[in-house]
Amino acid sequence: MPNPAEESYYIGIDVGTGSVRASLVSKSGKVVASSTQATKTWRDPLDHRVFEQSTTDIWAGAGKVIKACLQSSGVDPSAVKGLGFDATCSLAVTDFDGVPVVVTKGENLGRHGERNIILWADHRAEEEADLINSTGSIVLDYVGGTMSLEMEIPKILWLKNNMDPALFSKCQFFDLPDFLTYQATKDSSRSCCSLTCKCSYVPKSGWQKDFFKQIGLQELTERDYAQVGVKEGEEVLIAGMPVGNGLSKKAAEELGLAPGTPVGSALIDAYAGWLGTVAARYKENGVLSNVIPSVEESGHRLAAVAGTSTCHIVQSPEGIFVDGVWGPYKDPIIHGWWMNEGGQSSTGQLIDFILTNHPAYPELVKIGKEKQKNIHAILQDILDSLQAEQGLESLLELTKDLHMYPDLHGNRSPIADPRMRGSIVGLELDNSLINLAKHYHATLLAIALQTRHIVDTLNNAGHKITSIYMSGGQAKNAELMQLFANVCSMPVVLPLDSGGAVVLGAAMLGRFAAEAGSRGREGQAERLWDIMVEMTPPGNMVSPNATPKEKKILEAKYKIFLETIDIQTRWRKEMEDAFN
The missing domain is CATH 3.30.420.40 (ATPase, nucleotide binding domain)
Structure with a gap:
């Protein structure tokens, strides 16, 4: 002990x-x-x-x-x-x-x-x-x-x-x-x-x-x-x-603690996820980078904290105003720095909804219990088998005519419209487990496409994001993380403990409070960043690996994704006009 x-x-x-x-x-x-x-x-x-x-x-x-x-x-x-x-x-x-x-x-x-x-x-x-x-x-x-x-x-x-x-x-x-x-x-x-x-x-x-x-x-x-x-x-x-x-x-x-134990000023959970991930060094192909990140480097690292919803947080030395994205906020974590926060109101919740509302879900759960295997892994096995059986170059070909728009609970960013709703185009008279696997893959792709929409919006406004640092349960989903890297054309860094990065950030607040004394804001940026570097374990990098054909498919999918937004907005206006 x-x-x-x-x-x-x-x-x-x-x-x-x-x-x-x-x-x-x-x-x-x-x-x-x-x-x-x-x-x-x-x-x-x-x-x-x-x-x-x-x-x-x-x-x-x-x-x-x-x-x-x-x-x-x-x-x-x-x-x-x-x-x-x-x-x-x-x-x-x-x-x-x-x-x-x-x-x-x-x-x-x-x-x-x-x-x-x-x-x-x-x-x-x-x-x-x-x-x-x-x-x-x-x-x-x-x-x-x-x-x-x-x-x-x-x-x-x-x-x-x-x-x-x-x-x-x-x-x-x-x-x-x-x-x-x-x-x-x-x-x-x-x-x-x-x-x-x-x-x-x-x-x-x-x-x-x-x-x-x-x-x-x-x-x-x-x-x-x-x-x-x-x-x-x-x-x-x-x-x-x-x-x-x-x-x-x-x-x-x-x-069950001692009276007087220092308590650090708190953070919203997504911001604690930023704290617990973005100062990490990373391993690429098993080799650890020897570069110690600086606070300036943090401005190129987007923290994506993915659970029931997903928050996307990026820091900048000056305030950047981005339509449809929250912020800029001054000093939310690092004194003297600004942050913007994008978000998807439903991601983990969306995946669960698509799975549990499909007729084949009970069969999926039964197979998972029989094989003592996670249901997401079962679905991935089905997709991999279909790809091999059909001789396809990519899983993307399995869902080329299935298009999902993911805002079943409204859009947080970058449209900032809670009235947006989800849609699926390409439905078939098929309630099989294979159909469920295709819908699952289309859902993962939709989440990745919306992440690109947010990243593109941030960068077009003046940010310079070159990598994504994940935390939360979704970081365990290897297929989703590869989709993020391929769709956004940038590496994704996964924490050593994907589910523990947020609570690690909270613990860092406790350490800062214990060591801060009466110095207040003085030197807060340097001291907190040093704590982050010391306490954040190395992550693993997932690099983009899309083939030229896959890149072409993903570009087409992204174009359709954006068109879906325009169509829904136009349809809603037409219905509103009809009721007036």
Whole structure:
């Protein structure tokens, strides 16, 4: 067992869409122990837009996974020198004592109760987002020109419009990462990442009083923004900066750690994925590059954090405005640097949907159990067999007449239109397992084509992306990663632990907090980048390998992908005109 007298450890807590995970990490970045606990999500059977969770459930899960890590590793709590959190960009609502407030529409809305998180994927605030997007406010300039209904201000406005005003006035609102540091320390300091990326806090000028008045949220300004935690002109914490005095006595007992353990200012989960991947060296054909990456090199590396959805994050020394892409955000992670964030609202969720709704899915599951093999591997075996049987040069030939557009849950980037919907062209009267395998491959290709659409949009606006650094569950899918490389014509670097990169980023925040002392912003960029380089294990590079024929097919597929967007937009207008 590790000797705590000889080693310092850091804990990262990652709150994803369906689980909370903890990793106990050494100073070198080695994961000593890890544990995961599922979390609850409530849906409204009458409204598919609604997704709700509970901070009580999530915090209890955090305690379980931290204690499990300590128990399995034998590390004493006193050896844990810092703690960092990341979470989905979901809206958590409590009263001013931190007691959860219900966000479910109905008679209990605004009263104390468990269901107090509007999940990121929740799309109830469409009308509120439309109002915000009609204002022409400067806040829109920093979200690609269009605010997503997945962000926090539309959701807060929805609560204002549906809640008893007396109850609304008692609420405080957190982006979920900031709630976790509040729960840990009882200090309500907010992170630059959450405020600028999801809460309409404008770089350099802060809160926009006229904007809040214009959309009907003047209460926030009248109370000097107490409900959102940062007064006008007050300091916002940059990634990893210590929050308050560290773990409170109560939180320390709940998490099984020592009181006063430093807590780093939190990040949204995708940004923690950037933190845990982009400083990696990489192996190409088994040979490790001897080049130590600089922070300047990070501007050429796109972090793609792929789980239920996928986020695409790239850094630049100056702010770059990109239509349909969130940002530019100043200082969300590295002091003095700007970031843009693209995204696909549904990727892992899309793959699951296509599989589980096909008539052959039960047969696929049965075969997987019989062979004790992952169902994605079964599908890939089927595709490889079909290619060999038909003597085809490429799998792309199997789906040459099957075209999918992937926005079943709306488009986040670069169209920024939640009303976009998915489509499949080339359906056959075939419900076989072979047909399911073809649909699976078409889905992977659609995700890759949309990734290229986002990368092209970023580069056309002024970014200089030359590689993609993956994290999340989809990085385990070898066929999808090769499609990314071939479709985007650039290498893809896969982390040593694809599922652990995000929580590793959170642990880095804990280390920074432990070592920061009272230096604040001074030297933050250099110190945090050094920690990233030291703690990020080498990744493996997947290089583009498309043949000339495959390149020609992929170019045709991409042209059709873009045409599909134009067709859907035109059809929707024609139907709207017909109803007017």
